[in-house]
Every structure is written in C-alpha cells, then in structure tokens.
Amino acid sequence: MNRSRRTSTDPIPVVIVGAGPVGVTAATLLGQYGVDCLVLDRWDGVYPQPRAVHLDDEIYRVLVRLGVGEQFAAVSRPTRGLQLTDRNHRAFAVFDRAGDHGRHGHPRANLFDQPELEHLLRTNLKDQTTVGLRENVEVTDVAQDGQGRVRVDFTDRLTGEHESVLATHVLGCDGANSVVRTAIGSTMEDLEFEQRWLVIDVASKVELDQWEGVHQVCDPQRAATYMRIGDSRYRWEFRLLEGETAADFDSIEALRPLIGPWLEGIPCDKLELVRVAEYTFRAQLADRWRDRNVFLLGDAAHLTPPFIGQGLCAGVRDSMNLSWKIAGVLSGDLPDSVLDTYEVERKPHARALIKLAKLIGVSMTQGGRAGDMLRRAIAPRLHWIPGLRDRLLDSETPPLRRSALVEGRGLRKSLNGRLCPNALLADDIRYDDVTRAGFVIVTGVPLSPQQQALLAGRGTEVLEVQPDSPLYNWLADGNAAAALVRPDLTVLRAGRDVAGLCAAAPRFLVT
Numbered sequence: 001m002n003r004s005r006r007t008s009t010d011p012i013p014v015v016i017v018g019a020g021p022v023g024v025t026a027a028t029l030l031g032q033y034g035v036d037c038l039v040l041d042r043w044d045g046v047y048p049q050p051r052a053v054h055l056d057d058e059i060y061r062v063l064v065r066l067g068v069g070e071q072f073a074a075v076s077r078p079t080r081g082l083q084l085t086d087r088n089h090r091a092f093a094v095f096d097r098a099g100d101h102g103r104h105g106h107p108r109a110n111l112f113d114q115p116e117l118e119h120l121l122r123t124n125l126k127d128q129t130t131v132g133l134r135e136n137v138e139v140t141d142v143a144q145d146g147q148g149r150v151r152v153d154f155t156d157r158l159t160g161e162h163e164s165v166l167a168t169h170v171l172g173c174d175g176a177n178s179v180v181r182t183a184i185g186s187t188m189e190d191l192e193f194e195q196r197w198l199v200i201d202v203a204s205k206v207e208l209d210q211w212e213g214v215h216q217v218c219d220p221q222r223a224a225t226y227m228r229i230g231d232s233r234y235r236w237e238f239r240l241l242e243g244e245t246a247a248d249f250d251s252i253e254a255l256r257p258l259i260g261p262w263l264e265g266i267p268c269d270k271l272e273l274v275r276v277a278e279y280t281f282r283a284q285l286a287d288r289w290r291d292r293n294v295f296l297l298g299d300a301a302h303l304t305p306p307f308i309g310q311g312l313c314a315g316v317r318d319s320m321n322l323s324w325k326i327a328g329v330l331s332g333d334l335p336d337s338v339l340d341t342y343e344v345e346r347k348p349h350a351r352a353l354i355k356l357a358k359l360i361g362v363s364m365t366q367g368g369r370a371g372d373m374l375r376r377a378i379a380p381r382l383h384w385i386p387g388l389r390d391r392l393l394d395s396e397t398p399p400l401r402r403s404a405l406v407e408g409r410g411l412r413k414s415l416n417g418r419l420c421p422n423a424l425l426a427d428d429i430r431y432d433d434v435t436r437a438g439f440v441i442v443t444g445v446p447l448s449p450q451q452q453a454l455l456a457g458r459g460t461e462v463l464e465v466q467p468d469s470p471l472y473n474w475l476a477d478g479n480a481a482a483a484l485v486r487p488d489l490t491v492l493r494a495g496r497d498v499a500g501l502c503a504a505a506p507r508f509l510v511t
Contacts, residue, residue, distance in 0.1 A: 031128025
C-alpha cells in the first residue's frame with residue numbers, strides 16, 4: 001500500500017501487546033500490507049502449555065493467507081464430528097462429519113496443539129520485514145496524549161530496565177488479564193456463566209482406538225469431553241466437583257478413575273501427563289473495545305466457554321477485521337471513521353457466539369436427571385428434522401451487523417455481512433488463489449470498460465464468474481448479480497445494481 005516514510009522520531013504506526021495467536025495474526029496481516037509494527041510479549045518464545053485445540057474452516061482460511069496453511073495441515077487433525085454419550089459412555093447421538101469440507105475448501109473442524117501452531121506463526125512472522133518482535137518484556141501502562149500518540153511503558157524482565165515507546169495505534173492482544181483493557185478503563189460484562197473444569201493433556205504412542213471425533217459425556221454430575229488432538233496427543237476435560245482441585249489429580253494414577261473408560265487396559269507407564277490444570281470457564285464481554293487509538297482483541301475483549309470451540313477463532317476474526325482497516329487509514333486510503341466499525345461489527349458477533357456456547361454447555365452438562373432423560377429422548381432424533389443435521393455440523397458463523405462497511409441486510413437471504421466462500425473456480429483453483437488482500441467485485445455479469453477503469457483506479461479487483469459455477473450460484477441464492485467483497489472476505493454490499501456496487505468500492509490500493 002502507499003505509505004508515507006517514517007522517520008526515526010515518528011511514532012511506530014502499530015504496537016501490539018501480546019504475541020499469542022491473535023497478536024501474531026494481526027502483526028502478520030499488517031506486515032503483509034507493509035505496515036511497521038512492534039510486538040511486545042512477556043514470554044521468551046512460545047508459551048509451552050497447550051490451551052486452545054480447535055479452529056474451523058474460516059480460521060484455517062486465514063492461516064493460509066498468513067502463509068502457514070500447508071504447515072498447519074501437517075500438525076492438525078480434521079475431526080469426525082461430535083458424539084454424545086451418557087455417564088456410562090454409551091453413545092446416544094452421533095453427528096459425523098467424516099470427509100466433510102466446508103465452503104472454504106478446508107475441513108470444518110480441526111484439532112491441534114496450540115504451541116505447535118504458535119511456533120508456525122512465530123516462524124512465519126520473520127518473513128515480515130516491517131514487523132519487529134520484542135520478547136521478555138512486561139507492559140505496565142498504556143497512555144494517550146490527546147495528540148494521536150500512545151505511550152507504551154514496559155519493563156525488560158531480564159535487566160529490570162524501564163522503557164517506553166510511542167505508537168500511533170496500540171492493539172491489546174494480552175489475554176484475559178489484559179493490562180491494555182485496564183489502561184483504557186474497560187471492564188468485563190459478566191454474561192452469567194461460570195464452571196470449574198479440569199483440563200488434562202496426555203501424550204502416548206499407544207493407540208487408544210477411540211472414535212476420531214469429540215466425545216461429550218452428558219453427565220450433570222461429572223460432565224466430560226475427550227478428543228484426540230494429534231498423532232500422540234489427547235485432551236480430556238472434566239467438570240470439577242465441589243472441593244476438588246487440580247492438585248487432587250497430579251499423576252496418571254490419580255487421573256485413572258476419570259480417564260480410564262477411554263484407555264481399555266493401557267498401563268499407566270505408557271501415558272505421559274503433559275499438563276493438568278484447573279480452568280474456570282467464563283462468558284464475558286468487554287464493555288468497550290476501543291478508546292481512541294487503542295483497541296482490544298481476543299481474550300482481552302471476550303471470553304467464550306469452550307463448548308463450540310470458538311475462543312481462539314473469535315480472536316483471529318478480530319485481527320482479520322481490524323488489520324486492513326488500520327492499514328487503510330495509515331496509508332490514507334480510508335478515513336479514520338472506518339475504525340469505528342470494528343466494535344460495531346465484532347462485538348455483536350462475539351456476543352452471539354458466547355450465547356451459543358452457553359446454550360450448548362448448559363444443554364450438555366446441566367439439568368439433573370430430568371435433563372439427562374430429555375437429552376436421551378431428543379438428541380438421537382435431531383437428524384430427522386430436515387436440514388438440521390447439516391446446520392448442526394455447519395461451521396458458518398452469523399453475518400456481521402450493519403455498519404458503515406456493511407450495508408443493511410434487507411432480505412433474509414441477503415449476502416451482506418456474510419463471508420464470500422473460497423469456492424472452486426477451476427480444477428484446484430479457488431477464490432483465494434486468484435485474489436489479493438483488497439476489495440473484489442464478484443460479478444455474474446460483464447462490467448463495462450468504464451466500470452472496470454473506475455475499479456482499477458481504486459484498487460478493486462474484478463472476478464467475473466461463469467453461469468452454474470459455485471460463486472455464480474452463491475450470488476443467485478442471495479438474489480444478487482454481483483457482490484463487493486472486503487479485504488477480510490466479508491460482503492460489504494450485494495445486489496443487482498452493479499453500477500451502484502462499483503461506485504461503492506472505496507480506494508484501497510494493495511501492492
């Protein structure tokens with residue numbers, strides 16, 4: 001993008017606090033636009049303990065854009081789906097997605113080890129020449145001077161030296177205990193969900209011979225989850241009873257009464273306990289995601305119960321939504337006002353997924369004996385409802401709400417606010433293979449030379465699709481002749497007024 005040259009005395013355009021998946025994703029995307037960034041992180045290297053284990057095909061698509069798609073495929077496992085069992089581990093409902101590929105060309109549910117993913121992202125970040133990473137520093141304060149500059153104070157954890165850096169924008173990707181959130185006076189809204197769970201990670205070269213999907217034990221006394229997350233890595237989660245702590249389960253022998261049903265006689269010496277930890281699953285949402293030039297992303301802005309595997313995904317969506325807007329503002333292509341759309345778009349979306357995670361969590365883990373009976377009666381029959389099985393296995397998330405960068409939805413099938421699918425255009429060629437990270441007009445009708453010239457001058461690509469092709473049918477299903485797709489793959493506007501769509505394309509030049 002066209003950017004003015006920065007002198008050594010100018011503020012750094014973007015400082016990112018936190019080098020977890022959300023922060024490194026934001027830094028990589030900004031680096032791909034040529035934006036100078038500095039990432040500050042308190043750890044020396046990747047935090048070694050596994051945490052998140054799931055991402056969907058939308059986020060897989062983002063990983064491909066970042067440049068780690070093939071590497072992620074080598075360290076992840078598509079999951080078969082979801083199996084509901086009773087307290088005796090008898091399956092009473094199975095939602096199988098074996099072999100499924102979603103609208104984005106990737107498996108719709110993927111399991112992985114978070115440190116492995118973070119290593120890929122950190123290694124890949126080195127390719128971004130405009131991005132610097134400073135490790136082993138503790139950010140202590142973030143303050144704005146009212147002149148469009150942000151001072152970030154931090155301490156070198158090795159030397160104890162106190163330092164500061166000036167930035168134009170600061171992204172708080174520093175987790176649930178965010179210093180950045182505190183600095184801007186934002187507080188977490190409690191969405192009324194709290195459960196204590198034991199999280200267990202085990203490594204073993206012995207095959208457990210279990211169904212290769214997520215096992216959800218629907219037991220209101222001891223709800224549990226099991227999944228295989230790698231060739232030799234396994235994850236269990238158990239709801240803790242009153243008075244129990246992780247210290248009660250600090251060895252494989254102590255865990256045996258819990259994980260034994262999946263082990264089928266495998267001796268303890270064949271299992272390595274990687275980690276056992278207590279987590280309190282919460283549902284929370286920051287009341288403010290922005291104060292002038294400071295933004296909150298990821299767990300700093302929202303905490304999602306894990307029952308639909310969307311915690312990490314939500315944070316990556318934050319980075320995808322905000323990075324191109326900041327890049328456009330810094331280049332002068334977009335007005336500062338587009339940054340107002342970040343919270344407008346992302347906060348309702350995050351709230352909707354938190355509510356869904358709460359609903360799923362309560363329906364699977366609560367209700368006592370009556371809830372048990374209801375689950376056993378209803379769940380096995382869900383696939384009889386037309387289209388419901390596909391909806392249960394579908395990874396599509398809600399459309400973004402109306403903003404200055406998403407036109408109102410109007411008709412129920414409107415494409416506005418939805419993601420443009422990464423559809424096949426020819427053999428092994430998809431939408432993402434032929435487009436860059438800018439605006440795109442996807443059209444089923446030819447554009448005039450004048451329209452093409454207008455779009456070229458604004459940096460908007462044109463993708464003309466053929467009748468009966470997947471993208472042509474996608475347009476038709478949305479009652480549209482064309483769609484204006486944003487750099488984050490969201491449809492800004494779709495419809496039959498092709499001239500109006502061309503006129504709506506903003507200037508956004510990608511080099």
